[in-house]
Amino acid sequence: MKNAIFVFLLFPMTAMAETISEMVASGQGAMSDIISISNDTKALVQDVKSSGDPVLLQCVATKEASINALKDISESALSNLESATTEQKAEFELRKITLSKNKVQQFYNEAQRCTLGQSGSGDNDGSEGQVLFDDSNAQDSFGGSTTVSSSESYSFDSSSSSATSGAEGINPPPATSPF
Secondary structure (H helix, E strand, C coil), X not given: CHHHHHHHXXXXXXXXXXXXXXXXXXXXHHHHHHHHHHHHHHHHHXXXXXXXXXXXXXXXXXXXXXXXHHHHHHHHHHHHHHCCCCHHHHHHHHHHHHXXXXXXXXXXXXXXXXXXXXXXXXXXXXXXXXXXXXXXXXXXXXXXXXXXXXXXXXXXXXXCCXXXXXXXXXXXXXXXXXX
């Protein structure tokens, strides 16, 4: 009878150890994917540096920084996973790694999209830098033309408190709040 209880008590520990070891293997696989994506991102940053485009470099470098932060978190979580003594702790650490892997993949995809919008490459239809709008329903509230040319510049000074600031047609706010 004592042997039966002893075997029964050991069985859950063995099953738990296999479960934790499976989680460790899964975490190690996810961590190798994160490292691979991190290395690919570093190579992408090097390619972008050679292009000399500061906007593109800023975009890709920001994604690389996010990937590196998640990689650090995942490395710590993997270490905690490998030393976990309970299934609950192992699940918690594995969850950190798998969520990080998903975000790392997302940031890498975003870094690749940054390079697709690279200035000077790809199809350029001439509309880059232009803001297009439909002014067919616009009303000329302030007088003058509704057409804006590329050489015109506008400044809106909110510090002016004169009554002739062009806001004559705007109703003032109510004296008291309805609420």
